[in-house]
Amino acid sequence: MLSWLPEDVSTYGHEIDSLFYLIYYITGATFILVTVLMVVFLILYRERPGRRAVYSHGNTTLEIIWTIIPAVILVVLAFMSVSTWAKVKREVPDTDFELRVVAKQFNWEVSYPGPDGKLGTEDDIKFDNDMHVPVNKPIRLVLTATDVIHSFFIPNMRFKQDVVPGRDITAWFEGTKPGKYELPCAELCGFGHSGMKGWLFVYTPEDYKKWADEHLAVKTQ
Amino acid sequence: MSDTAAAHALHEQHHELGFIRTYIFSTDHKMIGRQFLFMGLLMIIVGGLLAMLVRWQLAWPETPVPGMTFIPEPYMYEGIIPPQTYNAIFTMHATIMIFFVVMPIMVGTFGNFLIPLMIGTGDMAFPKLNMLSFWVGALATVVMLASFFVPGGPAAGGWTSYATLAAKAQYTGVEWGQHLWIISLLILGVSSLMGSINYITTIVNMRAPGMSYFRMPLTIWSLFITAILLLLALPVLTAALAMLLFDRVAGTSFFLPEGGGEPLLWQHMFWFFGHPEVYILVLPAMGVTSDVLSTFSRKPIFGYHAMAFSMIAIAFLSWIVWGHHMFVSGMNPLLGTAFMMTTMVIAVPSAIKVFNWLGTLWGGSIRLTSPMLFALGFVSNFLIGGLSGIFMASTPVDIFIHDTYYIVAHFHYVVAGIVFALFAAVYYWFPKMFGRKMNEPMAKIHFVLTYIFFNGAFFPMHFLGVGGHMRRIYNPMQYEFLMPMQHWNVFITVSALLLGASQIFFLVNFIWSLFAGKKAEKNPWQANTLEWSAPTPPPHGNFEVQPVVYRGPYEYSSPEVKEDWLPQDRDLGAGAAARAH
Numbered sequence: 068m069l070s071w072l073p074e075d076v077s078t079y080g081h082e083i084d085s086l087f088y089l090i091y092y093i094t095g096a097t098f099i100l101v102t103v104l105m106v107v108f109l110i111l112y113r114e115r116p117g118r119r120a121v122y123s124h125g126n127t128t129l130e131i132i133w134t135i136i137p138a139v140i141l142v143v144l145a146f147m148s149v150s151t152w153a154k155v156k157r158e159v160p161d162t163d164f165e166l167r168v169v170a171k172q173f174n175w176e177v178s179y180p181g182p183d184g185k186l187g188t189e190d191d192i193k194f195d196n197d198m199h200v201p202v203n204k205p206i207r208l209v210l211t212a213t214d215v216i217h218s219f220f221i222p223n224m225r226f227k228q229d230v231v232p233g234r235d236i237t238a239w240f241e242g243t244k245p246g247k248y249e250l251p252c253a254e255l256c257g258f259g260h261s262g263m264k265g266w267l268f269v270y271t272p273e274d275y276k277k278w279a280d281e282h283l284a285v286k287t288q
Numbered sequence: 289m290s291d292t293a294a295a296h297a298l299h300e301q302h303h304e305l306g307f308i309r310t311y312i313f314s315t316d317h318k319m320i321g322r323q324f325l326f327m328g329l330l331m332i333i334v335g336g337l338l339a340m341l342v343r344w345q346l347a348w349p350e351t352p353v354p355g356m357t358f359i360p361e362p363y364m365y366e367g368i369i370p371p372q373t374y375n376a377i378f379t380m381h382a383t384i385m386i387f388f389v390v391m392p393i394m395v396g397t398f399g400n401f402l403i404p405l406m407i408g409t410g411d412m413a414f415p416k417l418n419m420l421s422f423w424v425g426a427l428a429t430v431v432m433l434a435s436f437f438v439p440g441g442p443a444a445g446g447w448t449s450y451a452t453l454a455a456k457a458q459y460t461g462v463e464w465g466q467h468l469w470i471i472s473l474l475i476l477g478v479s480s481l482m483g484s485i486n487y488i489t490t491i492v493n494m495r496a497p498g499m500s501y502f503r504m505p506l507t508i509w510s511l512f513i514t515a516i517l518l519l520l521a522l523p524v525l526t527a528a529l530a531m532l533l534f535d536r537v538a539g540t541s542f543f544l545p546e547g548g549g550e551p552l553l554w555q556h557m558f559w560f561f562g563h564p565e566v567y568i569l570v571l572p573a574m575g576v577t578s579d580v581l582s583t584f585s586r587k588p589i590f591g592y593h594a595m596a597f598s599m600i601a602i603a604f605l606s607w608i609v610w611g612h613h614m615f616v617s618g619m620n621p622l623l624g625t626a627f628m629m630t631t632m633v634i635a636v637p638s639a640i641k642v643f644n645w646l647g648t649l650w651g652g653s654i655r656l657t658s659p660m661l662f663a664l665g666f667v668s669n670f671l672i673g674g675l676s677g678i679f680m681a682s683t684p685v686d687i688f689i690h691d692t693y694y695i696v697a698h699f700h701y702v703v704a705g706i707v708f709a710l711f712a713a714v715y716y717w718f719p720k721m722f723g724r725k726m727n728e729p730m731a732k733i734h735f736v737l738t739y740i741f742f743n744g745a746f747f748p749m750h751f752l753g754v755g756g757h758m759r760r761i762y763n764p765m766q767y768e769f770l771m772p773m774q775h776w777n778v779f780i781t782v783s784a785l786l787l788g789a790s791q792i793f794f795l796v797n798f799i800w801s802l803f804a805g806k807k808a809e810k811n812p813w814q815a816n817t818l819e820w821s822a823p824t825p826p827p828h829g830n831f832e833v834q835p836v837v838y839r840g841p842y843e844y845s846s847p848e849v850k851e852d853w854l855p856q857d858r859d860l861g862a863g864a865a866a867r868a869h
Contacts, residue, residue, distance in 0.1 A: 071751050071754040071755045071773075072688075072754055072755070073755065073756050073769060082684065083684045083685060083687060083688055086682055086684055086685050087679065087685050087688070090678055090679050090682060090685065091679075093678075094675035094676070094678055094679070097675060098671060098672065098675055101642060101643075101646065101671055102668070102671070104646055105646060105649065105664070105667070105668070108646065108649040108650055108652070108654075109649065109654060109656070109664070112585070112649060112650070112651060112652045112653065112654050113653075113654050113656070114586075114653045114654055114655050115653070118653060119586075119653060119845050119852060120585060120586040120587040120651060120652045120653040120844060120845040120852065121587065121650075121651030121652070121845070122587070122588065122844075122845045122846055122847055123587070123588065123590070123651065124588045124589075124590070124591070124592065124842075125588075125590045125591035125592070125594070125644070125647065126590075126591075126647070129647070130591050130594050130640070130643075130644070133639070133640065133643040134636060134639075134640055137635065137636055137639040138633070138636045141632040141633065141635055141636065141678070141681075142629075142632060142633075144632060144678070144681075144682060145628050145629050145632040145681075145682070148628060148682040148683055148684050148685070149625055149628075151684040152621065152624060152625060152628070152683040152684050153621070153625075155684060155687060156621035156624070156683075156687075157621045157622070172459070214452065214459060215450075215452050215453040215459050216450055216451075216452065216453065216551060218616070218691060220691075220756075220758070222688070222756035222769060225687060225688050226687070227616050227687050227688065227690055227691070228616055228618070229616050229617045229618050230618075231551055231552065231617070231618045232452055232545045232551060233545025233546075233549075233550070233551065234545075234618055236618045249767060249768055249769045251758055251761075251767060252758075253690070253691040253692070253758045254450075254691060255375070255445070255446045255450070255453065255760045256453060257375075257453060257459055257460055257461075258370075258371045258372040258375060258444070258460070258461060259371065260371075260375070260760065260761065260762070261371060261374075261760075261761040261762035261763050261766060262762070262763065262766040264766070264767065
């Protein structure tokens, strides 16, 4: 199952993936342990003439053990998740690269600052469904929707954030590898939900400059 | 009193009721239980067929579904499912399976049938309220089914009906379908409230002499806790549904930002109900499984008190975990951290239950009857569903797997896994319910096929989810990154179709056994609980004499008696009773 995760091209993705692997190993071991015991018991203790079941109502020591061990493992897992969660969702790094995404049935509208250098003004430069960003630079997104809830999902960036009408939600990612990555909507948003998607283009700094000169600067003039 | 006089007196008490009072407007808890069973089984066919349509579309997108050409445009085009219809299909599949299959059968059927019989009383505390509860539930079912036939089709906003999608007709294009969806669930809430009040009152007040709380079978414990959860959770859903309906028809803006409302409020209210709801569905399955495992291991349940207290713990914790459905919803991420902690903690009592079931098998004398096989199947599925839940409990991992097929796999292992407990319960109590036995070899074939194809249908969904496959999408072929995984969608669909086909073994067995099954004796499984002391099938009023309870429900293989079972109401005499304490 491990090889099924899409390639990770973000700065924080490996932390998410290693938590995933850790939980995978723990739950996998538990699954095998319980299943093997169950099958062994079913064979060992099948009904046979002349043998009577053990008359036992339980064993307090055992029960305490199998309460405490899972409790400790689960609480440790929770604490291990706290820092990654904070990094991804709570601590948006300082950056001068900010984009605005307005979701609507059934498009992502991506805005870049216009000549005034500010987002959310009349001269913003807008693209439908496509987002172009440089590699190795934290990208801050301000997400909002005009109609229903959508969810901005970049599988390769391990990025997902619901986009809620009436709210500006800030989120971020940082790409580590240039390429073209799919950008689907992950929250049911109506009959056109399936197929509501765009592309994220991650460029080397040179390629980004080339793209920006062509698409942002031209309109700036 | 002479025999004839006694018979005469009995006849006076139970004068013959007409057909309508016996079979339709019955106040007998056993008949109401059967009515819920038939309604639930009818609806599982509807819900199951809808699932087949979903699967067809995902495996072979936009190809004609065989046999569906009779559906007119624009709902289908020569058997091809359009996106709007697809959304309606999965919305109704989930709604029907949760509210009209698992709830009526696990809670309605077995709650009604078993509570008076297992606690040793003649009927429910409020028999007329009980009848009303069924008929109000039937009305809700009719309203929900009617929504298939209104212009625009049924609700298409997902079973979660998130605002703002479901709060304005223009967003889904569904007007009356969504109205009826809301109205049906409002009505169903009334039915469930009446039922839960009845269950709680009956269990608190009407237990047989000697039936202390900690001598109750775990099935009764689970139904008791379920009823309390229902009583407290449903008003929240009812309030939310009323607000949603007002937003749709009365111009209010509880959930619409343009009027100052808040879309996330719906999610908070829905999941504040919705998470206890999951336990409302699964607790009775756990109770039934405990009873069946103990009976067929011929061994007392391992850690009876831990089993009861872990259910109580689950009930309390279920109120403070709802936010784990909303980690990426835009809710304050700090809250996400808090909900992750509570969610990790609620996994502990579930783990205790699985280990105690294993402990029950240990040292037993295991009889692999059909109810036992299905109960073991439930444990196996619950194990997978429980463990996969830990992934999404971890907030960072949830960022990736939220709203993917990983979630679909997880909740099917838990909720569709409950159907294994449902079958275990039907096979186990069928002799008491209908006075006849089901065909055992056919039941075993049913188990083997169901178990194999269930796993074939739901396990590969984990792979899809880890690959990023979103849930609720109409056509996976629209996404380049999903195309290499399409063969799994085909595999899942073939398994699901076979899973559906395997249920014919149950249907045929059930109907055939109803009319022509072998007559069942009073206690065919040699079980301890009180329902097996009542005649088969139990008459109106249940017991010939008021049973008195001397011991707990799981005294199998007790050294006090030669046989390996010791019914709760068998009086061993003063000396033996003293030794037992």
